[in-house]
Amino acid sequence: xxxxxxxxxxxxxxxxxxxxxxxxxxxxxxxxxxxxxxxxxxxxxxxxxxxxxxxxxxxxxxxxxxxxxxxxxxxxxxxxxxxxxxxxxxxxxxxxxxxxxxxxxxxxxxxxxxxxxxxxxx
Amino acid sequence: xxxxxxxxxxxxxxxxxxxxxxxxxxxxxxxxxxxxxxxxxxxxxxxxxxxxxxxxxxxxxxxxxxxxxxxxxxxxxxxxxxxxxxxxxxxxxxxxxxxxxxxxxxxxxxxxxxxxxxxxxxxxxxxxxxxxxxxxxxxxxxxxxxxxxxxxxxxxxxxxxxxxxxxxxxxxxxxxxxxxxxxxxxxxxxxxxxxxxxxxxxxxxxxxxxxxxxxxxxxxxxxxxxxxxxxxxxxxxxxxxxxxxxxxxxxxxxxxxxxxxxxxxxxxxxxxxxxxxxxxxxxxxxxxxxxxxxxxxxxxxxxxxxxxxxxxxxxxxxxxxxxxxxxxxxxxxxxxxxxxxxxxxxxxxxxxxxxxxxxxxxxxxxxxxxxxxxxxxxxxxxxxxxxxxxxxxxxxxxxxxxxxxxxxxxxxxxxxxxxxxxxxxxxxxxxxxxxxxxxxxxxxxxxxxxxxxxxxxxxxxxxxxxxxxxxxxxxxxxxxxxxxxxxxxxxxxxxxxxxxxxxxxxxxxxxxxxxxxxxxxxxxxxxxxxxxxxxxxxxxxxxxxxxxxxxxxxxxxxxxxxxxxxxxxxxxxxxxxxxxxxxxxxxxxxxxxxxxxxxxxxxxxxxxxxxxxxxxxxxxxxxxxxxxxxxxxxxxxxxxxxxxxxxxxxxxxxxxxxxxxxxxxxxxxxxxxxxxxxxxxxxxxxxxxxxxxxxxxxxxxxxxxxx
Numbered sequence: 001x002x003x004x005x006x007x008x009x010x011x012x013x014x015x016x017x018x019x020x021x022x023x024x025x026x027x028x029x030x031x032x033x034x035x036x037x038x039x040x041x042x043x044x045x046x047x048x049x050x051x052x053x054x055x056x057x058x059x060x061x062x063x064x065x066x067x068x069x070x071x072x073x074x075x076x077x078x079x080x081x082x083x084x085x086x087x088x089x090x091x092x093x094x095x096x097x098x099x100x101x102x103x104x105x106x107x108x109x110x111x112x113x114x115x116x117x118x119x120x121x122x
Numbered sequence: 123x124x125x126x127x128x129x130x131x132x133x134x135x136x137x138x139x140x141x142x143x144x145x146x147x148x149x150x151x152x153x154x155x156x157x158x159x160x161x162x163x164x165x166x167x168x169x170x171x172x173x174x175x176x177x178x179x180x181x182x183x184x185x186x187x188x189x190x191x192x193x194x195x196x197x198x199x200x201x202x203x204x205x206x207x208x209x210x211x212x213x214x215x216x217x218x219x220x221x222x223x224x225x226x227x228x229x230x231x232x233x234x235x236x237x238x239x240x241x242x243x244x245x246x247x248x249x250x251x252x253x254x255x256x257x258x259x260x261x262x263x264x265x266x267x268x269x270x271x272x273x274x275x276x277x278x279x280x281x282x283x284x285x286x287x288x289x290x291x292x293x294x295x296x297x298x299x300x301x302x303x304x305x306x307x308x309x310x311x312x313x314x315x316x317x318x319x320x321x322x323x324x325x326x327x328x329x330x331x332x333x334x335x336x337x338x339x340x341x342x343x344x345x346x347x348x349x350x351x352x353x354x355x356x357x358x359x360x361x362x363x364x365x366x367x368x369x370x371x372x373x374x375x376x377x378x379x380x381x382x383x384x385x386x387x388x389x390x391x392x393x394x395x396x397x398x399x400x401x402x403x404x405x406x407x408x409x410x411x412x413x414x415x416x417x418x419x420x421x422x423x424x425x426x427x428x429x430x431x432x433x434x435x436x437x438x439x440x441x442x443x444x445x446x447x448x449x450x451x452x453x454x455x456x457x458x459x460x461x462x463x464x465x466x467x468x469x470x471x472x473x474x475x476x477x478x479x480x481x482x483x484x485x486x487x488x489x490x491x492x493x494x495x496x497x498x499x500x501x502x503x504x505x506x507x508x509x510x511x512x513x514x515x516x517x518x519x520x521x522x523x524x525x526x527x528x529x530x531x532x533x534x535x536x537x538x539x540x541x542x543x544x545x546x547x548x549x550x551x552x553x554x555x556x557x558x559x560x561x562x563x564x565x566x567x568x569x570x571x572x573x574x575x576x577x578x579x580x581x582x583x584x585x586x587x588x589x590x591x592x593x594x595x596x597x598x599x600x601x602x603x604x605x606x607x608x609x610x611x612x613x614x615x616x617x618x619x620x621x622x623x624x625x626x627x628x629x630x631x632x633x634x635x636x637x638x639x640x641x642x643x644x645x646x647x648x649x650x651x652x653x654x655x656x657x658x659x660x661x662x663x664x665x666x667x668x669x670x671x672x673x674x675x676x677x678x679x680x681x682x683x684x685x686x687x688x689x690x691x692x693x694x695x696x697x698x699x700x701x702x703x704x705x706x707x708x709x710x711x712x713x714x715x716x717x718x719x720x721x722x723x724x725x726x727x728x729x730x731x732x733x734x735x736x737x738x739x740x741x742x743x744x745x746x747x748x749x750x751x752x753x754x755x756x757x758x759x760x761x762x763x764x765x766x767x768x769x770x771x772x773x774x775x776x777x778x779x780x781x782x783x784x785x786x787x788x789x790x791x792x793x794x795x796x797x798x799x800x801x802x803x804x805x806x807x808x809x810x811x812x813x814x815x816x817x818x819x820x821x822x823x824x825x826x827x828x829x
Contacts, residue, residue, distance in 0.1 A: 016129040019692065019708055026704055033707050044751040051137060051750045052130040 004083040005064065010057050017042040017055035025059075035108045035116065060085065060106040068098035068107060076115070087115055138291075139753035142687035143313045143821025144281040145306065147662035149322025150269040151277035152292045156329060157266055161296035166331035167247040167262060170228045170239035172634040177243065180300075181334025181628045182635035186265075187245035188226045189236070189258040190640055190658075196256055200645040200658070203227040205238045209254045212238050227253060229260075261640025261659060265325075268661035280662065282753055295330070301337035302330055309690065309761075314673075314818035315663045316811035321641075325660045328637035334629040341629055343622070344493040344500040345570035353569035354602060355551070355562040356544050360537030374427060375415040376400075377408030377815050381650035386424060399651055400424075402800060402807050403668045406647040408815035413441035417808055419459055420452040429461045432472045433522050434482060436697045439471055439762070442794035442819045443740070443808050450475055452806075465522045468701065474767040483509040483521040489560035491567065491614075499616035500567055502609060504560070505591070517593050518555035527554060561597035561606060567615050568605040576604035577611055585611045644813065651799070656812065665821045668797045668807060673823055676798065677737035682823040684720075684734065686792060688761040697762035700786045701769045711789035712760040713747035716826065720755070721748040724826060731829040736795035736822060743829055744790025757826060763789025794822055 017040050025031065025038040042055045062084045069077045069085060076091035077098055094113035099105075107115050130137040140148060156162045169175040169183040189203040198207055205212040205225040215223040228245035230237040236253040239245070248266075250259040278285045295302055304323045311319045332338030348357040368378040372385075381387055381404040390398040401423045405414070416437045419427040438444050438453075452458045453475040464476040473479045482488075487509035491500045509519040518524055530538035531554075542553035543562060553559060568574050582588050587607050598606050609615055624630040645658035651669035665673045665685075693709035694700060714732050716724075726732055728748040733741050734757055744759070752758055770787035773780045800807035809818030 013131050013133070015131070017692070022708055023704055026707075033703055039708075044749050046750060050130065051139070053137075053751060054131065055129070 004081075006062065006083055008059070012054075012056065015040075015055040015057060017053065021057060031116075032110050035110065037116075058104060058106070060102075061104055067101040067103065071097045071101040073097065137751070138283060138287060141280070141282045141753055142685050142756050142758075143315055143665055144662070145310065145322060146315060146318030146660070147272070147277045147280045148283060148288070149318065149326060150272070150660055150662050151274055151281070151288045152295065153265070153322075153325065153329065153660060154269040154274065154277075155289060155292035156296060157269065159292075159296075161292070162329040163300075163331040164247075166328070167639075168231060168244045170226070170242050170245045172636070174243035176632060179626065179628075180331050181632055182328065182331070182637065184328045184637045184639050185226070186262040186639040187228045187247040187249075187260055188239060188640060189228060189249070189253060190261055190264060190645075191256055192250075192259050192264075193257040200642075202261075202640065202642050203253065203256070203258055207254065207256060208236050210236065210238055212240070227258075229253075261638075265639055265659035268657050268659045271661055277662070282755060295326070300330060300332045300335040303327060303332055303339040309688070309819075311811070311814070312688075312817050313820035314665045314809050314811060315821060316816045316818070317813035318660075318663055322660055324637050325639065328639070333635050333637070334632055336623050336627050336629075341622075342493060342496050343498055343631075344491075345567065347491050347500060347563045347566040347570070352563075352566040353573075354546055354565045354598075356546075357559060357563060357566075359544065360542075362536035372424060373410055373415075374418045374425070375405075375408075375411040375815060376402060376418065376424060377405045377411055377414070379404060380406040380647060382648075384424070401805055403810070403812070403815075404650045405813070405815040407643050407813055411810075411815040411817075412437045413444070413808060413817040414810065414815045416441050416444060416449075417806060420449050420806055422458060423805075427459060429463070430459055431463045431465070432476075433465045434467075435472070436470050437472060439697050439765075439791065440817060440819075441808060442792070442810075442817050442822075443796045444806075445471065445766070445791065446793075448806060463525075465525055468698075468768050469771075469773060470697070470768045471766060474771065480522070480525050481511045481520055483511055483519060487511075487519070488521065489523075489556055491560070491563050494614065494616050497616055497619060498622045499614060501614035502564055502567065504564075504610055505557075516555060517591050518557065521556065523556035523559070527556075555593055557591065557593035557597045559597075561594050564606050564609050565598045565602045568602065568609045570615070571617070574605050574608045574615065577607040581611060582607055587611060649812070665823075666812065667799050667809075668812075669799055670812065671799075677823055679823070682735075682737050682825050683755065684824040684826055685756045685820070686734070686822055686824055687756060687758045687820045688792060689758055691760035691762050694760070694762045697765070697768070700763070700765055700788075701783075706785055706788070710785065711745070712763040714742065714744040714790055714826075715747045715749060715752045715758045717752045717754045717756075718748050718750055720826075721746065724828070726826070726828055732826055733829050734792075734824045734826050736793070736824055738795040738798060740793040740795050742790055742793045742824075757824070759790055759792055762791075764791030792819070794819065 019040050022036060022038050022040055029037055031037050038057060038059045040055055040057045042053065045052045045054045066079065066085045069079060073095060074091045074093055076088045078086060080086045092115055094109065096109055098115050099107040099109060110116055165178060166180055167184060167186040170187050172183055175183040191198050191201055191203050191207065193199060203226065205227060208227045212225040217223055225238040225240055227236055228239045228242055229249050230242045231244040231246050247260055247262040250263050274285045274288060278288065304326045306319050306323045327333055327339040334341060346352045350356045350359050372379060381400050387398060402417065402421060419430055462476045463478045463480065464473040465480040465482045466473050467482050467484055469479065485503060486507050487505050488503065489505060490503040493500055511520040513519055527538055538553050540552050541550040543551045545551060587610060595603055622630050639659060641658045644656055648655055649670045654670040656663060667673060691712060693705045699705045714734060716726060726746050726748065728746060730746045731743065732746045733743045735741050765787045768786055769783055771782040794809060797807040797809055809822060810816060811818060
């Protein structure tokens with residue numbers, strides 16, 4: 001296991017939910033239609049007398065204790081040397097156990113049935 | 123909420139729900155409070171002219187102190203009093219443009235006597251009395267009447283904003299001296315009383331003296347890059363330009379002319395007709411309006427449009443109620459519109475009914491010099507990639523500019539082709555392609571104020587600026603080229619804030635800036651159908667039809683209790699990008715957004731299919747989004763959805779069918795009602811603002827029901 005822990009800091013007070021990061025990620029990482037490595041959830045929030053807007057960008061969090069790696073029957077999901085969680089497409093059998101296990105619902109299955117998620121090391 | 127750059131998660135930023143088409147009411151309520159508590163800037167209101175304002179350290183003045191003739195029997199009733207009305211002698215002077223200098227009348231605060239505004243530095247702005255036997259009041263005094271037409275409780279009822287909130291806003295607004303502003307424009311003027319929006323904005327800005335003050339209502343701007351006096355080339359003056367103006371011609375959209383002054387009116391009266399009425403509304407003080415022009419085209423009024431050209435726009439979808447079969451059929455009919463040419467990157471709703479479609483270039487392939495937005499400077503958009511449209515012999519590409527240039531040259535119009543553009547020394551240069559024009563504008567920017575440095579070789583190679591189309595270099599001189607490249611490399615030019623901020627806390631390049639507290643033009647104009655007038659001072663103008671009768675006098679507000687607004691979409695660009703798979707992936711369609719309390723009363727749940735119906739039976743059907751972030755009493759849609767074309771349709775090109783994608787047509791657009799008073803006997807007239815003739819997209823009447 002790597003000592004290195006990478007992270008992304010997102011200031012939620014500044015996020016306006018524009019989704020530019022979603023589009024950029026899709027284009028940069030060739031994410032198939034219908035699938036998102038990055039997505040933004042937005043909703044209205046009652047705050048006393050005021051209504052405010054919450055925007056939460058979501059991605060794979062490359063967990064310290066990754067459940068997707070834990071449940072993977074083939075070792076296709078693994079923690080790389082740089083501390084990120086990756087998928088070896090050769091080993092993935094498309095069982096989708098990792099989709100169920102991820103608490104952030106970051107995993108998705110592509111048309112070929114294989115699992116995928118954010119690949120930050122590239 | 124401005125431009126998506128703020129969100130109510132940021133500290134100190136609050137969203138205050140307000141009912142559409144009630145901006146005038148909110149402004150009037152705030153001004154009522156300011157007048158009640160005297161929290162306006164009394165110094166600023168006392169300045170009758172710009173030099174008085176500047177001498178006192180301010181940047182602008184108002185006509186608050188100008189006397190208005192309120193004697194109904196006086197020949198100049200409703201006008202601002204002039205020196206002649208007051209028996210005051212003034213010199214006859216002309217302005218730089220050759221117009222007679224107007225001498226208005228004020229009560230001089232030093233002497234308490236009537237004086238010409240030009241001979242006074244401090245005037246009494248709250249006055250009523252008599253001057254030279256004529257009953258007069260100041261515009262400020264008259265504004266007190268119009269902003270007090272409703273109580274604060276009534277304004278709260280109209281706007282949906284509680285009294286306590288309005289009081290808080292008024293207090294906050296007047297607690298920061300000149301360092302406040304109001305920003306409102308664009309879409310919030312696209313309502314049936316849209317003029318209230320900029321009217322209130324200007325009055326509020328003026329009442330605290332914020333105009334042209336640092337930290338207040340501060341101008342953004344850019345150097346002159348196109349007009350006479352620009353650094354290297356004059357891209358505006360055309361020798362031999364036809365002298366067509368609103369003085370000797372009538373614009374198609376019926377703006378800038380009073381109905382009673384039209385030839386049609388005079389001819390019909392001469393034929394014995396008493397009190398003739400026009401087929402469609404005339405807008406005395408309005409300027410051009412594409413929505414009104416479109417309706418003039420389909421009604422062939424005030425005259426037939428023989429040739430219509432549209433470029434990069436979707437006029438029909440932006441015109442409330444126009445996207446309907448009757449309008450489309452007329453646009454297709456050469457007897458109505460003999461020639462229609464569209465230049466665009468897609469076959470959208472206008473191209474679909476055109477006679478000719480000319481392909482255009484996209485924003486990565488075209489030129490433009492928009493202002494820097496906020497700071498002083500300009501951005502440069504230039505052909506950064508090879509256009510996809512056909513390349514022509516001279517290295518230019520098929521696009522809007524090429525169409526205009528080629529047609530102009532074929533017609534032999536002055537200002538195009540050879541010897542068209544003068545440089546600063548008076549030598550003439552050709553205008554044969556887009557680069558000939560825009561690169562000269564870039565040269566003007568590069569040389570504005572202090573010329574930029576020449577680009578260095580290494581940067582030029584790094585940026586790929588040594589491989590540009592030959593037309594670019596040919597458009598400017600040898601000396602200008604390396605400076606033009608410097609600006610292209612940086613995508614524009616920006617000056618530091620200190621360049622425009624004076625040490626005295628004002629705009630360094632002060633221009634005379636007057637705000638109308640009393641709007642004489644508005645005071646004098648009458649509605650072409652009813653003869654009614656709109657008030658000359660700030661107030662709330664409820665939604666009205668074309669004769670200035672209240673909509674709620676015609677249709678039951680109990681049966682049609684909802685009003686509407688539209689807003690910019692997040693996942694489209696106005697009506698564009700419906701053909702982007704990624705955009706549709708993030709958000710496949712828009713929604714009819716309804717307040718959760720309204721939805722509960724109607725038994726509507728999030729995701730239900732609902733219909734919004736006008737009193738004339740127009741139906742807008744879509745999926746409901748039930749949310750707290752929508753004001754009660756109104757529904758809203760993101761603009762630009764509900765296409766019929768733009769790639770949703772199958773297209774036959776030379777026998778080959780390009781299949782359409784129905785996903786492009788997804789979503790709901792507002793099916794707005796037409797104006798019922800003029801839309802009879804085949805006439806099609808739209809809802810609009812009655813001053814500026816802007817499209818009345820917001821502020822109508824609807825009922826909402828589950829489908």
